[in-house]
Amino acid sequence: MKRLCLLLCTLISFSSIIPVFSQPAEEFRGVWIATVDNIDWPTKGMTDVVAQKAEFIRQLDMHKRNGMNAMIVQVRPAADAFYSSKYEPWSQWLTGVQGKAPSPWYDPLKFMIEEVHKRGMEFHAWLNPYRANFNIKSASIAKDHITKKHPDWFLTYGTTKYFDPSNKKAQQFVIDVVSDIVKRYDIDAVHMDDYFYPYPIAGKQFPDQKAYENSGTELTKGDWRRSNVDSIILKISRAIKKEKPWVKFGVSPFCVWRNQDQDSEGSDSKASITNYDDLFANILLWLKEGWVDYVTPQLYGEIGHSKIAYEKLLDWWSKHAYGRHLYIGIAAYKAGTNPAWRNTNEIPHQIRLARQTENVQGAIYFSSTSFNRNPNGWCDSLQNNYYRTPARIPVMDWLPENPNKITMRKQATGSKKGK
Numbered sequence: 030m031k032r033l034c035l036l037l038c039t040l041i042s043f044s045s046i047i048p049v050f051s052q053p054a055e056e057f058r059g060v061w062i063a064t065v066d067n068i069d070w071p072t073k074g075m076t077d078v079v080a081q082k083a084e085f086i087r088q089l090d091m092h093k094r095n096g097m098n099a100m101i102v103q104v105r106p107a108a109d110a111f112y113s114s115k116y117e118p119w120s121q122w123l124t125g126v127q128g129k130a131p132s133p134w135y136d137p138l139k140f141m142i143e144e145v146h147k148r149g150m151e152f153h154a155w156l157n158p159y160r161a162n163f164n165i166k167s168a169s170i171a172k173d174h175i176t177k178k179h180p181d182w183f184l185t186y187g188t189t190k191y192f193d194p195s196n197k198k199a200q201q202f203v204i205d206v207v208s209d210i211v212k213r214y215d216i217d218a219v220h221m222d223d224y225f226y227p228y229p230i231a232g233k234q235f236p237d238q239k240a241y242e243n244s245g246t247e248l249t250k251g252d253w254r255r256s257n258v259d260s261i262i263l264k265i266s267r268a269i270k271k272e273k274p275w276v277k278f279g280v281s282p283f284c285v286w287r288n289q290d291q292d293s294e295g296s297d298s299k300a301s302i303t304n305y306d307d308l309f310a311n312i313l314l315w316l317k318e319g320w321v322d323y324v325t326p327q328l329y330g331e332i333g334h335s336k337i338a339y340e341k342l343l344d345w346w347s348k349h350a351y352g353r354h355l356y357i358g359i360a361a362y363k364a365g366t367n368p369a370w371r372n373t374n375e376i377p378h379q380i381r382l383a384r385q386t387e388n389v390q391g392a393i394y395f396s397s398t399s400f401n402r403n404p405n406g407w408c409d410s411l412q413n414n415y416y417r418t419p420a421r422i423p424v425m426d427w428l429p430e431n432p433n434k435i436t437m438r439k440q441a442t443g444s445k446k447g448k
Contacts, residue, residue: 053384056420057323057356057391059099060092060400061155065106065163067122069397076125078135088397089144095400095408096416099151101220101393104138105206107168108161108175108192112138112214116206121169128171142215151422153218153279154210158203158261160224162190175202184237187230194226194257194309195240203261204268211272215433218277219269223327225258225310229302254309266320275431279323281358281393282312284330284342286349296345299336316351322425323354325393331369332378340382347388354390354423357383361394364404373405380415390423 067073070088071081089100104111109120109127113136118128123137131137138154145152161176162168165188170176176183176190182199183190192199207219226235237254246253262280269276287295287305294313295303304310315321326346330337346355359379363370383389394400400408 052416052418053420055390055423057099057354057393057423058097058416058420059101059151059153059356059391059393060097060397061393061395062088062100062102062397063106063395064103064111064120064122065157070102071123074125076123076131078131078133081123081131081137082135082140085141086144089148089150091400091408092397093148093150095411096419097150098420098422099153099217099393100141100145101153101155102141102145103155103157104210105154105156106160107157107163112136112210114206114209116175116202116209118171118174125169127169127174138210138214146215149419151217152215153220153277154214154216155220155222156207156210157224158221158265159192159194159227160189161192164188165190184235186227186235187233189227191227193237193240194254194261195237195244200261200264204264207265208268208272211269211276216276217431218279218322219265220279220281222281223283223304223308223310225304225308226254227308229307251306251309255305255311258309259311259314262315263318263320273431275429277322277425277428278320279325279354279356280310280312280315280321281325281327282310283308284326284328284337284358286312286345294349297341298338298345301336313349313351316349316353319353319427321353322428323356323390324350325356325358327358327360327395328379329358329360329363329395331363331367331375332382333369339379343382343386343389347386350388354425355388356391356393357389359392359394361399361404361407362396364399364407371405373407373410375405376407377410377415 063069070085072084075081075084106120108117110117111120111123119130121127124131142152161183162170165185182193182196184193192203211219241250241253244253248256266278269278282304285296285298285300285303287303288298288300289295304312312324316324328339328342330339332339343357359376365371369375383392403409
């Protein structure tokens with residue numbers, strides 16, 4: 030009896046140390062897998078197909094153990110392709126040389142989608158709309174790359190070459206690329222991150238003055254730039270829904286739309302750059318008009334940050350989602366970088382705050398390999414507490430259901446049409 034009592038006391042004590050939190054039945058739990066510069070996959074120099082597949086599966090299985098249900102994979106980092114494309118060459122980050130196909134041949138996008146779906150997760154195809162040459166000094170550029178075919182479509186800023194956002198032919202090319210992916214692959218969403226107009230370089234102006242003058246517009250330069258981005262977002266949204274109405278469209282902007290001292294509708298923040306004024310991305314318009322289905326602001330500041338406090342921006346975005354889904358971008362990559370990010374409770378507290386906030390349907394973590402070494406014990410925390418039980422992807426009731434999923438469900442239950 031004494032031994033039994035001692036055991037019960039030990040279990041009670043242990044459970045008080047490691048609490049198990051309530052688990053939402055529906056919650057988006059995603060991870061970004063970055064391919065640009067081999068950040069997450071494939072490992073730099075890994076061109077062997079068998080090794081590439083094994084490494085991708087290893088990462089998927091790690092995230093599945095951690096309770097994730099969606100992968101956001103970068104398949105077009107710089108006007109190149111991690112899939113078989115008639116528009117753009119194979120990525121240098123896949124084979125080491127842009128334009129060189131994998132050998133033995135395989136289609137990485139098809140492979141990744143199948144492996145992700147096999148594990149009951151969603152696959153979001155992450156595309157960069159404007160970046161065309163990641164580094165003009167060192168990048169591998171194929172002879173048939175679009176920058177070689179139509180050099181007049183591009184502008185160089187710093188060491189990067191970008192599609193000119195005002196060029197209508199360049200816009201249509203990007204839209205064609207997106208439509209091709211949506212048409213040929215069983216993706217669940219198209220995803221774009223925060224690279225619209227590029228982040229400002231001190232002392233350098235983005236070289237679009239000539240295009241602005243030639244446009245004949247009466248808009249201010251800032252409004253003209255925003256209208257260029259608005260235009261491609263609307264066109265991409267329409268192109269996606271034309272091909273497959275159930276495929277989602279999401280964007281992941283920088284954390285601040287505008288500061289409160291710039292706009293009464295802005296957030297309680299002191300960011301040195303903003304989406305609206307510096308990246309020329311008017312996210313709120315896209316949400317209000319329903320051009321995007323979800324938004325994932327990159328809330329990479331810690332709780333209590335002096336300029337971009339996580340809790341303040343979380344509250345602001347929750348009040349400005351306009352009925353679209355809101356998934357919070359969380360900075361797993363910052364583990365150990367400063368006292369706040371050495372705190373084992375930083376991400377657990379961020380998850381709890383998000384769950385307690387209205388209009389928040391989940392989170393996406395940057396980035397995949399940040400979880401490799403169980404930083405700050407966060408993998409343990411997700412597995413044992415926060416993501417202990419699986420969660421369904423929240424339903425977007427304004428979109429039709431994917432007929433492929435309906436068919437798979439019917440096959441699984443043995444139901445037959447017409448009976």
